[in-house]
Amino acid sequence: xxxxxxxxxxxxxxxxxxxxxxxxxxxTLVTVDVTGTWYGRAAITGTGTAPPDLLFELEQQGSTxxxxxxLPAGGSSLATAGYSRLNPGPLEGTVAGDVxxxxxxxGNLEGELTINGDMMSGRMSLGGSYPISFQRVNPSSPPVSPxx
Numbered sequence: 001x002x003x004x005x006x007x008x009x010x011x012x013x014x015x016x017x018x019x020x021x022x023x024x025x026x027x028t029l030v031t032v033d034v035t036g037t038w039y040g041r042a043a044i045t046g047t048g049t050a051p052p053d054l055l056f057e058l059e060q061q062g063s064t065x066x067x068x069x070x071l072p073a074g075g076s077s078l079a080t081a082g083y084s085r086l087n088p089g090p091l092e093g094t095v096a097g098d099v100x101x102x103x104x105x106x107g108n109l110e111g112e113l114t115i116n117g118d119m120m121s122g123r124m125s126l127g128g129s130y131p132i133s134f135q136r137v138n139p140s141s142p143p144v145s146p147x148x
Contacts, residue, residue: 030095032115035060039072040134042124052086056102056134065093069104086126 038056058067070088086109093102100120103110111124111132121133 030063032098034058036136038134039137042130042132063095067091
């Protein structure tokens with residue numbers, strides 16, 4: 001009888017371990033703060049021109065992020081350079097763990113970035129999926145060369 005109970009307990013544990021999910025706290029825990037100005041560049045290809053510089057101005061409260069996308073270098077000329085789907089505008093997003101998910105409220109841009117200190121990188125979607133990386137900067141002086 002003890003052997004049957006032991007086998008039954010072992011079977012339940014074996015089946016149950018395959019159903020284990022990440023604790024809800026791990027999925028919602030905010031471990032980073034993305035507040036600040038972030039300067040970067042997306043690796044958008046196929047347009048025949050260099051990818052545009054991007055500037056995210058973000059403010060985080062808890063896990064909620066609000067901000068603005070700016071195009072610091074020739075933002076209005078991007079339409080003629082093949083980036084007509086990329087426009088300045090408000091952003092909203094969330095932070096869970098070290099992942100920042102965002103979307104542009106009035107546009108086509110969305111993405112997911114992993115934060116590592118003052119750097120974040122990942123992918124963005126804008127009529128295709130493209131690698132993107134950012135570096136946190138002093139808002140009055142973006143770096144000479146954005147991260148690649």
